[in-house]
Amino acid sequence: xxxxxxxxxxxxxxxxxxxxxxxxxxxxxxxxxxxxxxxxxxxxxxxxxxxxxxxxxxxxxxxxxxxxxxxxxxxxxxxxxxxxxxxxxxxxxxxxxxxxxxxxxxxxxxxxxxxxxxxxxxxxxxxxxxxxxxxxxxxxxxxxxxxxxxxxxxxxxxxxxxxxxxxxxxxxxxxxxxxxxxxxxx
Amino acid sequence: xxxxxxxxxxxxxxxxxxxxxxxxxxxxxxxxxxxxxxxxxxxxxxxxxxxxxxxxxxxxxxxxxxxxxxxxxxxxxxxxxxxxxxxxxxxxxxxxxxxxxxxxxxxxxxxxxxxxxxxxxxxxxxxxxxxxxxxxxxxxxxxxxxxxxxxxxxxxxxxxxxxxxxxxxxxxxxxxxxxxxxxxxxxxxxxxxxxxxxxxxxxxxxxxxxxxxxx
Amino acid sequence: xxxxxxxxxxxxxxxxxxxxxxxxxxxxxxxxxxxxxxxxxxxxxxxxxxxxxxxxxxxxxxxxxxxxxxxxxxxxxxxxxxxxxxxxxxxxxxxxxxxxxxxxxxxxxxxxxxxxxxxxxxxxxxxxxxxxxxxxxxxxxxxxxxxxxxxxxxxxxxxxxxxxxxxxxxxxxxxx
Numbered sequence: 001x002x003x004x005x006x007x008x009x010x011x012x013x014x015x016x017x018x019x020x021x022x023x024x025x026x027x028x029x030x031x032x033x034x035x036x037x038x039x040x041x042x043x044x045x046x047x048x049x050x051x052x053x054x055x056x057x058x059x060x061x062x063x064x065x066x067x068x069x070x071x072x073x074x075x076x077x078x079x080x081x082x083x084x085x086x087x088x089x090x091x092x093x094x095x096x097x098x099x100x101x102x103x104x105x106x107x108x109x110x111x112x113x114x115x116x117x118x119x120x121x122x123x124x125x126x127x128x129x130x131x132x133x134x135x136x137x138x139x140x141x142x143x144x145x146x147x148x149x150x151x152x153x154x155x156x157x158x159x160x161x162x163x164x165x166x167x168x169x170x171x172x173x174x175x176x177x178x179x180x181x182x183x184x185x186x
Numbered sequence: 187x188x189x190x191x192x193x194x195x196x197x198x199x200x201x202x203x204x205x206x207x208x209x210x211x212x213x214x215x216x217x218x219x220x221x222x223x224x225x226x227x228x229x230x231x232x233x234x235x236x237x238x239x240x241x242x243x244x245x246x247x248x249x250x251x252x253x254x255x256x257x258x259x260x261x262x263x264x265x266x267x268x269x270x271x272x273x274x275x276x277x278x279x280x281x282x283x284x285x286x287x288x289x290x291x292x293x294x295x296x297x298x299x300x301x302x303x304x305x306x307x308x309x310x311x312x313x314x315x316x317x318x319x320x321x322x323x324x325x326x327x328x329x330x331x332x333x334x335x336x337x338x339x340x341x342x343x344x345x346x347x348x349x350x351x352x353x354x355x356x357x358x359x360x361x362x363x364x365x366x367x368x369x370x371x372x373x374x375x376x377x378x379x380x381x382x383x384x385x386x387x388x389x390x391x392x393x394x395x396x397x398x399x400x401x
Numbered sequence: 402x403x404x405x406x407x408x409x410x411x412x413x414x415x416x417x418x419x420x421x422x423x424x425x426x427x428x429x430x431x432x433x434x435x436x437x438x439x440x441x442x443x444x445x446x447x448x449x450x451x452x453x454x455x456x457x458x459x460x461x462x463x464x465x466x467x468x469x470x471x472x473x474x475x476x477x478x479x480x481x482x483x484x485x486x487x488x489x490x491x492x493x494x495x496x497x498x499x500x501x502x503x504x505x506x507x508x509x510x511x512x513x514x515x516x517x518x519x520x521x522x523x524x525x526x527x528x529x530x531x532x533x534x535x536x537x538x539x540x541x542x543x544x545x546x547x548x549x550x551x552x553x554x555x556x557x558x559x560x561x562x563x564x565x566x567x568x569x570x571x572x573x574x575x576x577x
Contacts, residue, residue: 023435023436026435030428034428034431038427039421126413145410145414176410177409180409
């Protein structure tokens with residue numbers, strides 16, 4: 001019953017149910033956005049545990065502030081904005097700290113697809129390259145190419161202007177190309 | 187009463203005040219083996235007589251009972267905790283509340299020298315110390331040198347709420363779990379959050395008198 | 402060559418678009434935290450990370466955990482240092498991922514170390530066990546008991562410095 005409801009109800013309907021006191025309806029929103037937001041956080045932060053913490057805090061903050069979600073039908077964009085800000089904060093806290101490289105469990109779990117060794121090496125090369133982008137470039141690159149957002153959506157989520165975002169994406173691509181071309185040649 | 191006399195009284199379980207001995211025994215202690223109950227009750231009565239909180243002692247005894255520990259082990263654990271709470275109160279002063287004493291005991295047991303706790307108490311003046319002490323204890327348990335842990339907590343506790351202090355502690359735990367060096371992780375995360383950029387191992391002159399309100 | 406470069410970025414994007422597997426208990430953790438704050442939609446409660454409830458309020462808050470709330474509510478009143486005073490409590494979720502467990506209970510300073518007082522609830526097929534407990538500010542030692550016999554500390558919390566009885570405990574500080 002609840003399941004069917006969660007799968008078919010719009011974001012706005014779920015938000016309204018939660019606001020009316022149906023706490024369990026929030027599970028539908030979590031299930032709907034958890035994977036996509038989780039993917040962004042894992043790639044942006046480069047660490048599974050940090051990403052899950054950021055995501056959990058995001059969902060809890062979104063819940064507590066749900067009454068401030070101006071357009072419940074666009075809950076997804078709203079919660080994405082909270083996550084982007086949360087990842088910036090966590091990234092900033094870690095910025096000066098010595099980097100601790102942890103191989104994500106998810107990556108290890110999927111490493112047996114195709115040619116395991118090649119695939120794993122390719123993933124690690126991408127991770128290595130992503131880590132070397134500036135936080136702003138990494139954010140813009142992931143939103144543009146992985147989340148496939150329009151610049152208009154990216155402006156809404158990041159608060160940055162279009163020309164700044166385009167510049168970040170362009171520089172991120174140039175840097176990724178340069179770094180990964182080196183890897184491919186090696 | 188000097189510390190030695192109190193230590194002897196607590197560890198031997200000598201009732202210090204007649205009225206205390208007459209007080210009804212906590213019914214929860216019925217769960218203890220009879221042999222343990224007979225020895226634990228006087229320790230608790232003695233602690234009460236000198237104004238130490240008794241709840242942690244009852245809890246420790248009940249933990250032993252639930253874990254089916256032998257009576258001598260339960261008695262030893264309760265006596266040791268009573269003695270350590272006495273030490274902690276010597277350090278923090280008579281106004282220290284239960285949570286502050288429990289945190290201080292953990293810090294001392296984790297290897298923090300008493301003067302570190304004194305420094306923290308003096309530096310934070312009128313602030314409730316339970317959370318700053320708890321965070322100091324837990325950072326020390328994680329492997330951050332006690333003096334550095336206290337310095338970081340002092341720097342932060344002047345400007346952030348208890349909930350933020352606890353959140354930062356969790357960040358440090360996570361970093362250490364991921365392989366970061368404890369002192370480096372604590373200095374980085376807590377140092378970043380501190381408004382004045384105090385470095386680990388430095389202390390400030392107390393800004394407020396050492397008198398604190400009773401928790 | 403531009404085509405080659407675009408192809409490279411395309412392959413990077415395709416790799417990064419693959420699903421990332423999250424902790425199976427993730428939804429349970431979020432919902433446990435969310436259920437612990439059912440009144441948070443009232444704006445005056447937004448100010449704190451943990452919100453305060455009276456023991457009576459906690460009763461309503463944890464209606465989904467009726468089996469244990471009686472014990473924890475009584476505990477609140479007893480732990481108050483001054484009898485008759487109402488102690489504000491934070492609602493704390495405890496979560497253990499134990500897919501093979503048949504039962505999990507929570508024991509600690511807050512429930513007299515009574516292994517029957519605070520059972521955790523299995524949450525669907527994820528293997529997570531959850532309970533929320535209202536706790537007044539303080540420092541608590543606790544552990545989980547799995548299948549009635551195995552005592553284990555909380556993997557997500559600091560370890561208590563002493564181990565008087567042969568099994569380690571976790572320690573939790575609850576702020577105001």
